[in-house]
Amino acid sequence: MTGTFVRLKLSVLRNGLRQSTGRRVGWIVGTLVSLLYALGMCVGLVVLRGNEYAPSAAVGVGVVLGVGWAVMPLFVFGGDDTLDPTRLAMLPLRPWPLVRALLVSSLVGVGPLLTFLVVAGAAVSVAGDAASAVAAVLAVPLAVLLCVALSRAVAAANTRLLTSRKGRDLAVLSGVLIAVGAQLVSLAANALTSGHGLERISAFTTVLRWVPPASALDAVRSAGEGSYGLAVAELAWTGAVLALVLVWWHTSLDRLMTRPDASTLQAGPSSVRETRFRLFPEGRTGTVMERQFRYAWRDPRTKAAWATALAVGLLLPLVSAVQDGSVYTACWAAGLLGLQMYNQFGMDGSAFWTVAATISSRTDAYAELRGRALAIAVVGVPYVAVVTIGAALLLGRADAAAETLGLSFALLGALVATGAWASVRFPYSMPQENRFGSAAAPGQTSLAWLSLVGGALTGAVITLPVLGLLIWLHVSGRHGALWLLLPLGCLYGAAFAVLGVRTAAPRLLGRLPEVLTAVSKG
Amino acid sequence: MPNASVAPAVRVHGLWKRFGQQVAVAGIDLTLPAGHFVGLVGPNGAGKTTTLSMVTGLLRPDHGLIEVGGADVWRDPVAVKSRIGVLPEGLRLFERLTGRELLAYTGRLRGIPGAETDRRAAQLLDVLDLAGAANKLVVDYSTGMRKKIGLAAALLHNPEVLFLDEPFEGVDPVSAQVIRGVLERYTGSGATVVFSSHVMELVESLCDWVAVMATGTIVAQGPLAEVRGQAPTLQDAFLTLVGARDRGPGQDLDWLGGASRS
Numbered sequence: 208m209t210g211t212f213v214r215l216k217l218s219v220l221r222n223g224l225r226q227s228t229g230r231r232v233g234w235i236v237g238t239l240v241s242l243l244y245a246l247g248m249c250v251g252l253v254v255l256r257g258n259e260y261a262p263s264a265a266v267g268v269g270v271v272l273g274v275g276w277a278v279m280p281l282f283v284f285g286g287d288d289t290l291d292p293t294r295l296a297m298l299p300l301r302p303w304p305l306v307r308a309l310l311v312s313s314l315v316g317v318g319p320l321l322t323f324l325v326v327a328g329a330a331v332s333v334a335g336d337a338a339s340a341v342a343a344v345l346a347v348p349l350a351v352l353l354c355v356a357l358s359r360a361v362a363a364a365n366t367r368l369l370t371s372r373k374g375r376d377l378a379v380l381s382g383v384l385i386a387v388g389a390q391l392v393s394l395a396a397n398a399l400t401s402g403h404g405l406e407r408i409s410a411f412t413t414v415l416r417w418v419p420p421a422s423a424l425d426a427v428r429s430a431g432e433g434s435y436g437l438a439v440a441e442l443a444w445t446g447a448v449l450a451l452v453l454v455w456w457h458t459s460l461d462r463l464m465t466r467p468d469a470s471t472l473q474a475g476p477s478s479v480r481e482t483r484f485r486l487f488p489e490g491r492t493g494t495v496m497e498r499q500f501r502y503a504w505r506d507p508r509t510k511a512a513w514a515t516a517l518a519v520g521l522l523l524p525l526v527s528a529v530q531d532g533s534v535y536t537a538c539w540a541a542g543l544l545g546l547q548m549y550n551q552f553g554m555d556g557s558a559f560w561t562v563a564a565t566i567s568s569r570t571d572a573y574a575e576l577r578g579r580a581l582a583i584a585v586v587g588v589p590y591v592a593v594v595t596i597g598a599a600l601l602l603g604r605a606d607a608a609a610e611t612l613g614l615s616f617a618l619l620g621a622l623v624a625t626g627a628w629a630s631v632r633f634p635y636s637m638p639q640e641n642r643f644g645s646a647a648a649p650g651q652t653s654l655a656w657l658s659l660v661g662g663a664l665t666g667a668v669i670t671l672p673v674l675g676l677l678i679w680l681h682v683s684g685r686h687g688a689l690w691l692l693l694p695l696g697c698l699y700g701a702a703f704a705v706l707g708v709r710t711a712a713p714r715l716l717g718r719l720p721e722v723l724t725a726v727s728k729g
Numbered sequence: 730m731p732n733a734s735v736a737p738a739v740r741v742h743g744l745w746k747r748f749g750q751q752v753a754v755a756g757i758d759l760t761l762p763a764g765h766f767v768g769l770v771g772p773n774g775a776g777k778t779t780t781l782s783m784v785t786g787l788l789r790p791d792h793g794l795i796e797v798g799g800a801d802v803w804r805d806p807v808a809v810k811s812r813i814g815v816l817p818e819g820l821r822l823f824e825r826l827t828g829r830e831l832l833a834y835t836g837r838l839r840g841i842p843g844a845e846t847d848r849r850a851a852q853l854l855d856v857l858d859l860a861g862a863a864n865k866l867v868v869d870y871s872t873g874m875r876k877k878i879g880l881a882a883a884l885l886h887n888p889e890v891l892f893l894d895e896p897f898e899g900v901d902p903v904s905a906q907v908i909r910g911v912l913e914r915y916t917g918s919g920a921t922v923v924f925s926s927h928v929m930e931l932v933e934s935l936c937d938w939v940a941v942m943a944t945g946t947i948v949a950q951g952p953l954a955e956v957r958g959q960a961p962t963l964q965d966a967f968l969t970l971v972g973a974r975d976r977g978p979g980q981d982l983d984w985l986g987g988a989s990r991s
Contacts, residue, residue: 297815299807
């Protein structure tokens with residue numbers, strides 16, 4: 208059975224690549240780049256051998272890999288459908304052999320290979336004598352296995368959570384989780400690569416070396432230093448955690464296979480409390496805003512997207528404040544909220560036809576886009592203001608609040624404008640199955656990236672004049688005039704937002720069938 | 730021909746399933762004889778899919794006993810799954826496999842030797858009119874083709890009982906006729922087919938045994954003629970059974986139709 212699973216996985220991978228040349232090229236380039244990166248890390252770690260910080264580096268690498276693998280399913284869930292055991296529910300497969308087969312087939316892939324390279328490098332960096340070589344032979348596979356098992360277990364638990372009714376309401380938490388997870392990974396990576404990083408991490412090593420899979424790597428060091436008891440304890444601990452993770456995965460898998468499927472759940476009572484937002488004006492714009500807010504609350508994917516934007520937008524400036532960073536990181540809040548304007552119609556999915564069917568003039572198209580932009584502005588403007596002023600106060604840079612706020616609003620406006628354009632020009636589907644809504648339908652990934660990255664870059668370019676003014680005022684010493692950036696930035700952002708939405712509206716009217724086709728895939 | 734001494738294909742006793750506040754299946758008792766073409770009918774939301782999912786080991790019941798061919802489903806779901814074939818409603822398949830590959834892996838995962846799997850797969854693809862699309866990815870299949878490849882995967886191990894949830898939903902007439910032919914041949918050999926549907930004409934023309942569900946309970950079960958009773962068609966009998974007989978069009982849609990449009 209395990210062999211069949213491995214072949215199944217290879218077939219799915221091969222067929223996925225067979226579909227389009229773009230996908231094939233993207234995959235090859237991505238694999239090569241990450242392979243080079245992993246080789247670099249591996250060589251770097253090997254070179255570090257004998258250095259006093261080598262043990263800390265090894266432990267750090269172990270922790271980052273563990274956290275990375277645990278957080279990964281939250282980002283790329285649904286990326287690999289051999290990973291989806293619910294498709295096998297009809298088959299008579301015993302749970303433990305299924306776990307084993309899934310685990311082995313998960314080891315086949317680029318990710319595990321990269322992990323193996325880095326872990327092997329880390330093991331070599333702390334290895335010394337024959338005893339540590341023995342430990343390494345056990346530690347490296349153990350660490351890779353734990354990483355893969357952890358990721359599968361998190362994915363299974365996550366699917367289970369998100370397919371239950373209450374769990375779906377918890378989707379909002381996933382945003383926070385992603386934010387915190389991403390911060391942890393980036394903090395750890397920064398700490399490792401920056402100058403004083405290794406010193407900083409050494410302080411925590413005594414604790415971190417007990418965090419699996421780092422504990423396996425530290426066992427190599429312990430064995431090399433002659434502390435065989437400690438080495439055995441560390442290896443045994445890693446093994447015990449692996450066993451626990453496997454039991455957890457097994458339990459989730461068992462529940463997942465016998466859970467109600469989505470079609471049954473929808474038949475359940477879903478009486479929603481009827482709330483009317485009386486604040487919104489009559490007419491299409493108000494109706495659209497109301498619908499957008501209902502969706503942001505009720506649709507788990509939209510909810511998760513908003514929660515992620517709000518959480519990351521708050522966390523980045525906060526982390527920066529803690530690290531005495533720049534006050535301008537507060538612009539992230541505006542950036543992330545502005546990105547919500549991208550692919551507006553993708554979240555509608557095939558239901559977009561109801562929108563398309565009711566747009567019969569430029570005025571309708573404009574009202575539709577304006578409603579969507581205003582829904583973002585209603586949340587975005589006060590949020591950006593609070594985060595920016597808060598960050599400035601925390602950093603003791605209250606004097607810089609006005610200019611940062613001006614820059615933020617200019618950016619928000621620019622992103623709303625380019626977002627409106629990108630939504631009309633480069634729409635793409637977001638499959639229902641991906642509860643996190645971060646991935647596009649197969650074959651549209653490059654389009655999604657083009658839309659998002661191209662749009663964000665254009666947005667940044669549009670903001671350049673405001674940034675230029677800010678820099679010029681600083682360089683030329685006209686600090687007294689910096690407050691002017693606030694009204695200017697507001698006006699600039701608002702003007703661009705209005706211009707973007709106004710010019711995108713006629714395009715939307717002309718492209719309704721194309722947009723509908725693009726968003727109804729998957 | 731069905732024989733009274735043979736264990737029933739499916740026996741359900743006191744089966745309950747609740748989703749939060751809503752009772753989806755409210756303590757049903759059901760006995761489906763072996764060797765028949767059985768139709769499970771009922772309006773949308775009656776609990777047909779929930780019942781079939783529990784019977785096939787895909788959804789854990791809250792209470793109750795389910796036996797398929799005399800074996801307790803929930804004591805050993807794996808053993809029962811090897812004896813039955815299922816075409817579930819959602820029909821989640823490995824989208825990035827070709828039709829032929831899908832059957833090849835399904836057979837091997839069911840423990841059928843490779844060569845035998847491939848032989849059966851080739852025949853099924855041929856009979857189901859999928860030979861031309863055997864090397865196309867499932868993701869590119871139409872609804873009818875998906876149902877047919879799902880049916881092939883469910884038949885591959887020659888199950889004793891075949892459970893089909895809405896097998897004809899969204900299927901074109903040509904594919905429907907093909908599916909029908911295969912199913913009739915299969916029951917002709919003494920196997921049992923249980924399928925859910927709300928298309929009465931179809932059930933009436935295919936089945937010889939019917940169970941009617943409404944709001945989570947079984948309101949009638951037995952041979953087709955018995956359930957139909959005095960009613961001219963199964964449709965009439967069904968509407969009476971589920972209490973939808975007197976529901977005429979409402980009086981308060983006075984704005985609908987007529988001259989004034991806005």
